[in-house]
Every structure is written in C-alpha cells, then in structure tokens.
Amino acid sequence: MTPPVALTIAGVDSGGGAGVAADLRTFAAHGVFGALAVSALTAQDTTGVHGIQLAEPGFFALQIDTVLGDLRVGATKTGMLANAELIAVVAERARTGALGPLVVDPVMVATSGSRLFSGDAVAAYRQLIAHAAVVTPNLAEAEALTGHRVATLTEMRVAAREIVALGAQCCVVKGGHLPGDQVVDVCLEGGEETVLSTPRLASKNLHGTGCTLSSAIAANLARGAGLHDAIRGAKAYVATAIERAADWRLGAGPGPLDHFGPLPSSVLGQ
Ligand SMILES: Nc1ncnc2c1ncn2[C@@H]1O[C@H](COP(=O)(O)OP(=O)(O)OP(=O)(O)O)[C@@H](O)[C@H]1O
Numbered sequence: 001m002t003p004p005v006a007l008t009i010a011g012v013d014s015g016g017g018a019g020v021a022a023d024l025r026t027f028a029a030h031g032v033f034g035a036l037a038v039s040a041l042t043a044q045d046t047t048g049v050h051g052i053q054l055a056e057p058g059f060f061a062l063q064i065d066t067v068l069g070d071l072r073v074g075a076t077k078t079g080m081l082a083n084a085e086l087i088a089v090v091a092e093r094a095r096t097g098a099l100g101p102l103v104v105d106p107v108m109v110a111t112s113g114s115r116l117f118s119g120d121a122v123a124a125y126r127q128l129i130a131h132a133a134v135v136t137p138n139l140a141e142a143e144a145l146t147g148h149r150v151a152t153l154t155e156m157r158v159a160a161r162e163i164v165a166l167g168a169q170c171c172v173v174k175g176g177h178l179p180g181d182q183v184v185d186v187c188l189e190g191g192e193e194t195v196l197s198t199p200r201l202a203s204k205n206l207h208g209t210g211c212t213l214s215s216a217i218a219a220n221l222a223r224g225a226g227l228h229d230a231i232r233g234a235k236a237y238v239a240t241a242i243e244r245a246a247d248w249r250l251g252a253g254p255g256p257l258d259h260f261g262p263l264p265s266s267v268l269g270q
Pocket residue numbers: 018109110111112137138139174175176177183184185198199200201202203206207208209210211213235238239242
C-alpha cells in the first residue's frame with residue numbers, strides 16, 4: 001500500500017533530537033512517508049545552538065514547490081521559521097491550500113533556551129496562523145503571539161481564544177513549562193475548549209517534545225484522522241516517547257525522545 005505523505009518545513013538540529021530529524025522519525029513511526037523542506041541549518045547539540053545558517057528564501061521556496069509538484073501531501077507541519085521572509089514563503093502556499101491541513105508549531109526558542117527567530121517573525125506568524133488547522137505554541141510563544149503574559153491556566157485559555165481569533169481552526173497551548181505534577185495543555189477547537197491533563201513524566205530527556213507533538217498531529221491528519229483524534233493521539237504518543245527514553249544517556253544536556261515505541265491504541269484505532 002502506498003503510504004500517506006506528510007511534509008515537514010523546519011530546521012535541521014545537527015544533534016538529531018529536534019527539527020526535521022525528529023519530525024521524520026515521528027512520521028515513520030506512524031507509517032507516514034515524510035518529505036521535507038529545510039528552513040535553516042543549526043549547529044546544535046543537547047546543550048544548545050552554536051550556530052544558525054538560514055535558507056535563502058528563493059531556494060527555500062523551490063524545495064517546497066518541488067515536493068508539492070510531485071507528491072500528494074496529506075498534511076504539513078511547520079517548525080523553525082526564523083524570519084518574516086521565510087514565513088511569507090509558506091503563507092503564500094498555505095493560502096492556496098496546496099499544503100493540505102497545516103500544523104503550525106511557532107518555534108521561537110530551542111529546548112536549551114536558544115533564540116531561533118528574529119523580531120519581525122511575530123507579525124508574519126499572525127498571517128500564517130490565519131491558514132492553520134492547528135497552532136501549537138508553548139507558553140513563551142503564546143506570550144509573543146498575544147503580547148501578554150501566559151503563565152497560568154486562565155491565561156492559557158485566554159491566549160488560545162486570541163490565537164484562534166487570528167483564523168486558525170484550533171489552538172493547543174502547551175503547558176510543558178508550567179510547573180505542577182500534571183502537564184496541562186489547553187486545546188480550543190471549534191469553540192469547544194478541553195484541558196488535556198496528563199501526569200508529568202520525570203525525565204531530563206525532553207529535547208524535541210514540541211516538534212514531536214506537532215509532527216505526530218500532522219502524521220495523524222495525513223492518515224485521515226480528524227483534528228480531535230489527531231491531537232489526542234499525538235499527546236499519547238509524546239508521553240510514550242518521553243517514557244521510553246527517560247533512562248537514555250545521550251549528550252550532556254536534555255536528551256532526545258524515543259520515537260520508535262509502539263503506537264498508542266488511540267492512534268492505532270484511528
Ligand atoms: N515532563 C513531561 N511529561 C509529560 N508530557 C510532557 C512533559 N513535558 C512536556 N510534555 C508534553 O510535551 C508537549 C510539548 O510541550 P512543551 O511545552 O515542552 O513544548 P515546547 O516548549 O515547544 O517543546 P520543545 O522544547 O521541544 O520546543 C506537550 O504536549 C506537553 O504536554
């Protein structure tokens with residue numbers, strides 16, 4: 001059987017834990033064929049980002065158009081898009097619907113805390129979000145997109161409403177950085193708000209949790225799942241990937257996840 005196809009438009013993390021490397025492993029684990037367009041090369045490891053080389057906008061566009069011209073893309077996710085010019089290249093193609101259902105992970109800061117975007121990106125992101133099926137900001141990214149503090153459950157709910165008001169079908173404000181025994185994500189879809197709460201897993205290996213969540217959502221959408229199931233399946237998959245890698249010793253900083261565990265039943269059942 002020809003597998004469904006998903007496209008990741010993101011950066012390269014040379015350490016392999018995040019970015020297109022994590023996305024392609026996640027797609028593969030879901031039985032989805034992965035295509036990619038690289039927005040930036042980073043010299044990165046588990047301790048931080050040591051250098052960034054952005055793609056030239058014309059060549060970046062050529063990568064995307066070459067994939068779209070040959071493969072039937074069932075869903076697309078975006079990761080690191082460092083400036084307004086690169087975001088505009090994607091927004092133009094999202095506007096036509098050529099990318100399929102679009103998952104926007106508005107990456108602004110690496111797990112290590114390194115900054116991965118320039119100031120003009122926020123306004124451009126608001127344009128791109130107007131064409132998104134799902135937007136998955138973490139707390140800092142939700143703050144940047146809304147312009148106000150997002151550090152409590154109430155503020156996460158307000159932020160989700162404001163981000164959906166930009167035109168997205170759905171927003172998941174991720175609470176990985178909100179202290180507590182439970183990890184709480186706020187999901188707002190079609191006016192219906194759900195608080196997705198799961199136990200916080202004790203692991204220092206949390207590098208790439210965000211990339212993994214957004215690419216698992218895209219993989220599930222490419223497999224034909226609806227938004228509701230795609231998001232819940234992805235959250236369960238991230239938890240399994242964290243749990244399986246909790247004892248890994250890879251790198252001096254926060255290590256990667258194990259993308260190759262068994263798929264959660266909530267995904268298999270889709
Ligand atoms: N310790 C944990 N245990 C269980 N789930 C977690 C944990 N940390 C994060 N998650 C989940 O991982 C997903 C990513 O959340 P997080 O807030 O870490 O995003 P992020 O900051 O974008 O991640 P990244 O650093 O990879 O960019 C969310 O669904 C969140 O609930």
